[in-house]
Each structure stands twice: as structure tokens, then as C-alpha cells.
Amino acid sequence: MRYRPAPFAEPRWRRRKDARPCELLDAALKTFSDKGYAAARMEDIARQAGVTKGTVYLYFPSKQAILEALVETRLVPNLDRVEAMLDGHHGPVAPLLKQILETVAVRVAESDIIAIPKLVIAEAGNFPEIAAFYRRQVIDRGTGLLARLYRAGVASGEFPDIDPDQVAKLIIAPVLIAGIWRVTFARFDAEAFDAAGLIRHHAEILTRGLRALAADAAEARS
Amino acid sequence: MRYRPAPFAEPRWRRRKDARPCELLDAALKTFSDKGYAAARMEDIARQAGVTKGTVYLYFPSKQAILEALVETRLVPNLDRVEAMLDGHHGPVAPLLKQILETVAVRVAESDIIAIPKLVIAEAGNFPEIAAFYRRQVIDRGTGLLARLYRAGVASGEFPDIDPDQVAKLIIAPVLIAGIWRVTFARFDAEAFDAAGLIRHHAEILTRGLRALAADAAEARS
């Protein structure tokens, strides 16, 4: 006899079965992003999604599963898009590299997905499986794509012959830092943080540096 | 896990016997580094230091105070050193920049201090005061030093005229990523991760790119 909701005019809930998982993931991303993984209570996530605690468990068996689902549904698709860009490309690769960075910059500057790598990094010690999954599905694949791009540039003489996996990390580092900055420290900034501008400068300096090094090397050989 | 702390009024840690606090901080760094802030139990830290839980509280009033002390004692001195390098420098700045990165690279590759920014980043949402403190004492000061260096390069015509604060972030980004990588994902690497090499490549590409852009600009002006 403990459930006596006041007689509402509106239904207490509506069937949302199909939309729910996605809404919950949005809510979880927002909550994790605000508080970090450990400090995010399931109830916070639920409230953010406009449901109650129990409902979350109808869709995800555990908190960890939510984080896993976030990685899978929010990051992997972005890599699919980058892969498609690579597949369809011909000609000099530096412009493509800039374009990719530009595209990524927009996401990093505006969406919450940057919170996901931040979470995974922070919790890698506690959830080795998630770290391993992220490493495989996101990092290895992402650096693989960038390395492939870079190799094409080396082959065409645009870029110098540096270990592509290391270059891939150098390509992505400022992107991550920009994103982390935005969600972590930008609140203390006097003026709005320009993530996109930062990444554009990065792309400029990087491609120019690579071209210059390639030219140096060509000259040295001749 | 939400322990809202009193604001920074009292000293962040007490010095009793001289060696103890430092040993405890080493232990804490190791423990935080392994498990993250939230998952590191005071008892873990104590055991790592070879004492019992209660003893930790003789030296630090709270878990948060330990993190604060870590920032103060482990990061700030490094900045002092960089500042000294800057103060004593004359002539072209690119070599100094490389030297600084080289120096930092060694620490990042070998010591555990990289865990500190990682912790601060991860916990910024939960401990705004620590984030603010870190922002002020480490980031602002660090980027300030790098910006000062960069401005010298711009003044001498070595570097192009880009916002020095943004360049400072680009200088440091790969360093952070290298460090984070080492303590987070390197365990999954087939071969040993070469943080120092990565940072050396970074220094190379960055300084070459900056020089080239400066030359481009000079040419455009003429």
C-alpha cells in the first residue's frame, strides 16, 4: 500500500522504449562530463534524463555499462566518418589533414564527446577492460587512420619520414588538450576559449613544419 | 565520495618529522597514479608508505589536502627551474625551447608527476578549488613562462606573430599527452613507449614549422 501517487492529470510516464537508451546516454554524458565517473550518481543521470533511478537499470545493467555504451555509440561513429574521408581522397594529403582537424575541431569545440576520453583516461586504472576497449576501438583505430594518411604523405614526398604512429599522436594531442581545456579549465578563462582557433593554428604549424622538414630532407639528399 | 572541504584557510599540511610528509606524498602519488583519486583509499596510501591510516592524518588533514600538497611540492618546483632557465638566457630562443622540452621530456618519461595533472583534470569537476589552484599555480604560470619565451622569439623575428598563449598550449600539449599515454595506455603497447622520442619529434616539427611560418611572413611583407 505504499504507492499512492497523487491523481495526476498527466500520465506519470509515456512509453519511450526506443528513444530511452539514447536519452539516457545523453544524460550520462552530461553528468559524467560535469562530475566525473565516480562522482556521478546513477540518480543524477536518471534525473538528468527525466526518469528515476530504476529506469536506468531497465536499459543498462550497470554504471560501467553506460560508460562502455558511450564509447561505442559516441566515439566510434566519428572514426567511421574519418575513415570515409580517407577512402574517398586523392591528391595531396596536407589539405585533407587540415580538413580532418577542422572537422574534429568543431566537435571538440561544441559537443560533449570530449568528456569521454577524459573519463576513460581518468578511470583507466579502475576499469582496465574499458581502457582496453577504448584503446582498441578508438585509439588504435584513430591513430591507424592518421598513420595511414601520413604514410601517403611520406610516399608522395609531402612529409618527412617519421614514425607515423608518433606523428599520429602529435596530430591529435592538441585536439585532446583543447577539448580537455574546454571542459576543465576554460571556466576560469577571462575570455571565451577558442578551441577551433587553437586547432587551426596547430594544423598550420604542423603541416608547415612537416613540409619544411620534408624539403630539408630532400635538399640534404640531393 | 563527496567531501566538500573547508576553503584554503589552514596550512595544507603540517611538517612534523621532516621525512614523513615527503614519504607520504610519494606514496600518495604512486597510489593516485595507480587508481585515480576517488579509488585511492587512504589506507592504500598509508600502506604504500608503510604506516597506518591514522598516521596519514597526523600530517594531512584530508585526502584533498594531499592532492593539493602534491601539486605544490611536485609541480611548482619544476616551474621554478624553467623560470631560472629563461632568466639566464640570451640569444635565439628556439634552442632554449628545445632544451626545455627535452628537460621536461625526461621527467614525463620517467617520473610519476604526470599523474598529477591527470588527477587534477579528472577531478576538476569535484574539486573546483584544486582546479583553480592548479590553474593559477601551474597552468597560468607555465603558459606564462612559455608565452614569455615565445614573445622573445616573435620580437627577434624567429617566430611568427601568433597568440603566445595559444602557442604555449601547443607547445605543451604533446608533453601532456605523452605523459598521460605512458601512465594510461602504454601498458597495452607491444613495444616500449618512447615518450622522449615523441617529444623530440614534436620539438623538431614545431620549431621548424614556426621558423618556416616566420619566414613565410617575412617574405610576404617584403
Added chain:
Amino acid sequence: MRYRPAPFAEPRWRRRKDARPCELLDAALKTFSDKGYAAARMEDIARQAGVTKGTVYLYFPSKQAILEALVETRLVPNLDRVEAMLDGHHGPVAPLLKQILETVAVRVAESDIIAIPKLVIAEAGNFPEIAAFYRRQVIDRGTGLLARLYRAGVASGEFPDIDPDQVAKLIIAPVLIAGIWRVTFARFDAEAFDAAGLIRHHAEILTRGLRALAADAAEARS
């Protein structure tokens, strides 16, 4: 897990379609028998019956009501049968006692109803009303019947003059233990547990002991 129930005011279950309640009770008995009362989820019961959770509530207002209905529908009828046997009996009572034990033995050895007393015993602390109901409807009535039987034996000189209520408990004890054994520990037995055999031995020893004691007493008196 504490659902303090309204007292027995309303009917303990409703009859809609005729077959459903019985199927649900079968399913509930099976589920309670496997997991115990507390650990049996309504969903388990529903699934066992091939319906969904909500359906169970169409027939029974609560989990407790299911247990009550089990007691009423599965145990009480057996007592009706025993009563009928007593009503129709003439002559020496020892054979009737054996026959009753034999009849009961078959049920205990084969059906799941033994789970019901087991449940009631286990949950008596939490559901005093069920315990009281069971006590009244099953135990008092059952021991009453056996005591009546025993008194007839005492009157005819077959049995010694012992408190019939105590003898009733002694008659039934091995039956309960056999049943509990079967559903609780028999799974660990190397060879199949012979509940019927145990009860047959019990009947043998008990009736022989009673007869001998009666003879002893008669001899003492003479």
C-alpha cells in the same frame, strides 16, 4: 524486502479464468521451492508460469497473498482427506496410522508441497499472520487429527497413555524432515534419497514402540 501487508481482510486471491490462478500457484510453488520466499522474484514466478509480471497481479494482490493461497489450496485439502480416512475408520488404529503415513510419504517423496511448510517456517518471523494462519489451519488441525487417532488407540489399549499432542508431533516429525531433506540436501547425496523408505521405517519403529510401551504398562498394572 519488508512489505508489511494489510491484514487478512480482502479475499486472498481472485478467480478470473479458472485455470490461471492454479497455474500461477504451481509456478509459485516451484519458484519458492527453488529459491526460497525472499529470493523468488515475482518475475521469476511469472516467467515460470509463462506470463508477465503484471499478469500475476491480476490474480494475486501481493507476493504474500500467493504464499497464503498456496497454504490454503495445497495443504488444507490433504488434511480433508486424512479427516475423511479417520471418519470412516473402525477397529485397531495402528494400521490406519501406518496407512496415513504411507499416504503422506508418497506426497512428501514426490510433490513439491513440502516446500510450503519449509517456506512458512523460514518466513514465520517476517509474516506472523501467515505463521498464525498456518498454525491454525494446518498444524493445529493436523495434530488434532493425529491426536484424535492416538486417543482412540489409547482408549483401546493399543497405545500407552502419553500426551497425544506430543505424540502427534513425533508422528509427523520424520515426515517433515524427510521432505525438507529431499528439497534441501538430497542434491548432495551420492545415491537417491528414499523418503518413502524412511517414513516406512519410522512407522514401523513408532508403532512397535508404542505397542511395546502399552504392553509394558499393562503388565506393570497387573
Added chain:
Amino acid sequence: MRYRPAPFAEPRWRRRKDARPCELLDAALKTFSDKGYAAARMEDIARQAGVTKGTVYLYFPSKQAILEALVETRLVPNLDRVEAMLDGHHGPVAPLLKQILETVAVRVAESDIIAIPKLVIAEAGNFPEIAAFYRRQVIDRGTGLLARLYRAGVASGEFPDIDPDQVAKLIIAPVLIAGIWRVTFARFDAEAFDAAGLIRHHAEILTRGLRALAADAAEARS
């Protein structure tokens, strides 16, 4: 700053390290006995012992571990005692059997240990390991001892040749039922329940029955 107990005159606690586990087990037995395993909250047990929840976990890692410890510390020693009685015995076994039952009767009538088998029986489905442990350490050993006793009686001609394991169960059944009755249904009794008397009658009828059957068999053979 969350722990500000009012300045007590008395110490908030006293070191009880050695006594605690035993006190906690007493409290747990009482609590389990009142409410059953599932319904007993750790906090109930703690309060019963005069400590708080957390303290219980200093001594037992889980609720299940408490139940295991109860079996080990409260039942096994009783079996040791019975074994000692057997070891030191010579002559006819029927008196020893009566003596053992008498001894056990006292415990069953007065102590709470009967709650332990009741718990194990109720929770066997949920904690197969505990059931298996109990089966091995208590049941198998207990019936083993009784079977050994019975075999001696068969050898000496006191008892008829019935499967000793079955007889062991028949010996013990009324003891268990008496105990279960006392803690489960006796509260509804009009007059005080006489567990010891019940077991004494049981011993009487049982030994008389066995002797009579042995005599019958001897006669049949001759």
C-alpha cells in the same frame, strides 16, 4: 568536518577486538533467529551487538560470512562433544542414545542454536556453498556419529538391522522439529512448549521400538 560527536563523558567505544567477533556472532544469531537471514539487516545485527554497521565489516567481510561463522563456531563444537561421548563409551548403547538425546534436548530447549539449521535450510537454495558446508561439517558428521552408535547396537543385538543412516535421521528428526517449533510456532501456544519432554518421549518410544523389533527379529530367526 562532519564528525562532531557531542563531548561525551564516557568514551564512545572501548577496544573489544578479542571479544567482538563472538559478540557479533551472538547478535547475529539472535537477529537471524528473529527475522531470518534475508530480512536481517546488517544494521540490525550491529545494533543488537551495540555497535554500528561499519564495525561488523571490520570482523566479517559479508553477511554470508557471518552465517558461515555461525555454523562453524556454534554447531561444530557440539558435535565434538558428542563424539567424545561415543569414544568413551562401553556397554549397551541404548542408554547412551538416551543420554545424547537428553543432552541435545537441553540445548534445543534453551539455546538459540536451533536457529542455525533453520537458517541453513531456508537459505540452502540461495547459498549452495553454505548448504554444502553444513551438509559436510554438520549433517554428515552428525549422522555419521549416530550411525556409528547404531551400528554398535546392531552388533550387540540391541537394535534391529536397519540402514543406520536412515535411523540416524529418525533419531534426530524430532529434535529438529522440537527446536523449530520452539522458535517458530511456540509463541502461539497456550501453555509453555516442553521441548525436553517431547524429546524424552521420543527417546523412550524409539529405543523401546528398536528393542522390540530386535527381539521380534531374534524370535523369527530362532
Added chain:
DNA sequence: AATGAATGAGTATTCATTCAT
């Protein structure tokens, strides 16, 4: 100074029950 027993607030998870469809 150091210990470690005790505390108790905090949280993930479960599941009986409700009710819109």
C-alpha cells in the same frame, strides 16, 4: 608519534508494485 577500532554518511543495485497502453 603512532595505532587501529569505531563511526556513519554515501551509493550502486534490486525488485515488489503500479498503471498507461
Added chain:
DNA sequence: CATGAATGAATACTCATTCAT
């Protein structure tokens, strides 16, 4: 009738912090 999405009370267990010794 039947479904199953949603609810929210309840509880085992964790761990930062305190403090008698």
C-alpha cells in the same frame, strides 16, 4: 485480459575521518 515500462523504497557494503589507547 495482458503487457512491460516506470517507480522508489530498501539494503549491503565502502571508506574518509575520528579518537581512545
